[in-house]
Amino acid sequence: MTSTLTHIDTPSASSARGIRVQRGIAIGFALLALLMVLGAVLVPGFVSPRNMRSILLLAAFLGLASLGQTLCALVGALDLSIPYLIGGANILYPTLLVAGLPAWLAVVVVVALGAAVGFGNGLLSFKLQGQALIMSLGVGFAVVGAVQLYTSLGSEFSGTVFAPVPTWLRNFAAFNGKTFGYAMPPVVILWLVITGCTIWALYNTWFGRSIYAIGGSRVAAARLGISEFRVWTVIHALSGGMSALTGVLLLGFSGGGYVGVGDPYLFTTVAAVVIGGTSLLGGAGGYGASVLGVLVLTVLTSLLVGLGLSFAAQQAIVGLLIIPMVAIYARSPHIRNQI
Numbered sequence: 001m002t003s004t005l006t007h008i009d010t011p012s013a014s015s016a017r018g019i020r021v022q023r024g025i026a027i028g029f030a031l032l033a034l035l036m037v038l039g040a041v042l043v044p045g046f047v048s049p050r051n052m053r054s055i056l057l058l059a060a061f062l063g064l065a066s067l068g069q070t071l072c073a074l075v076g077a078l079d080l081s082i083p084y085l086i087g088g089a090n091i092l093y094p095t096l097l098v099a100g101l102p103a104w105l106a107v108v109v110v111v112a113l114g115a116a117v118g119f120g121n122g123l124l125s126f127k128l129q130g131q132a133l134i135m136s137l138g139v140g141f142a143v144v145g146a147v148q149l150y151t152s153l154g155s156e157f158s159g160t161v162f163a164p165v166p167t168w169l170r171n172f173a174a175f176n177g178k179t180f181g182y183a184m185p186p187v188v189i190l191w192l193v194i195t196g197c198t199i200w201a202l203y204n205t206w207f208g209r210s211i212y213a214i215g216g217s218r219v220a221a222a223r224l225g226i227s228e229f230r231v232w233t234v235i236h237a238l239s240g241g242m243s244a245l246t247g248v249l250l251l252g253f254s255g256g257g258y259v260g261v262g263d264p265y266l267f268t269t270v271a272a273v274v275i276g277g278t279s280l281l282g283g284a285g286g287y288g289a290s291v292l293g294v295l296v297l298t299v300l301t302s303l304l305v306g307l308g309l310s311f312a313a314q315q316a317i318v319g320l321l322i323i324p325m326v327a328i329y330a331r332s333p334h335i336r337n338q339i
Helices: 011-042 049-074 082-098 103-127 129-151 167-173 186-204 206-216 218-223 228-254 265-276 287-306 311-328
Strands: none
Touching: 011 265, 011 287, 049 082, 049 186, 049 206, 049 228, 049 265, 049 287, 082 103, 082 129, 082 228, 082 265, 103 129, 103 228, 167 186, 167 228, 186 206, 186 228, 186 287, 206 218, 206 228, 218 228, 265 287, 265 311, 287 311
């Protein structure tokens, strides 16, 4: 490691960080309740089953993409390659289908490639932690550029891929998708299952506890025999794999491959983590908190769209929402000074 760690994370510092995170989660729940009430009052049909299904569908995509971002935040990192891996997967998958690869195998290949890129991203960012943000951004640029070069070979449509979307994928991720005959897209059920498994794993497995240990005190974690390198790279591999899976699922939602489909996820994944109450300094929070942030963001966006606000106005309001949430724990010492 290149940085010098000089301080020990005291119980009082850990308690203060935990209190700030709990306060952030409480504020997140209050925001969600307030937005639901405002939506019900101001927008006709806001709480209708149809709109609730739409909110859950959009939340599922953001929630899946935010899983890796949450894990990275828990160790004091951020992964800015997520939107580019989403866009790359969104055009690579239909290209593989056109090349004759079976649909299920193409999913496996794309997700495995995403995990491999994430592992490489983690390897590089671990070695250069002072520039981890720029490193992940550079990896994202390089990957999405390489995918565009590959998919545009022999085609005049760079960044866009036209191919028949498998029927099962359209049902899995489209608004009118059904689960065992019920009007609920299967991707929402998948997200709920992954959410439950992730939350359980974070609190009940050695790997989950290792993540919190490293985020709280790297020196203490090392003395417990926890490999920071292993945890760091596995987390980034999971982030890459989930990003690629999100890109594939978005193909079923949109019906066509487009490299820019991941662009909105550049900062919304970070916003979901922050609004939910997970500390960007590491060691406190969790995926359950990020799920809360995802729901707040998605409900807020639906409300703003229902009110007829422009995309620019939506961005401004989301930005104003993030600022106070960050301020809740902004005075906590940085991860490198906690140990």
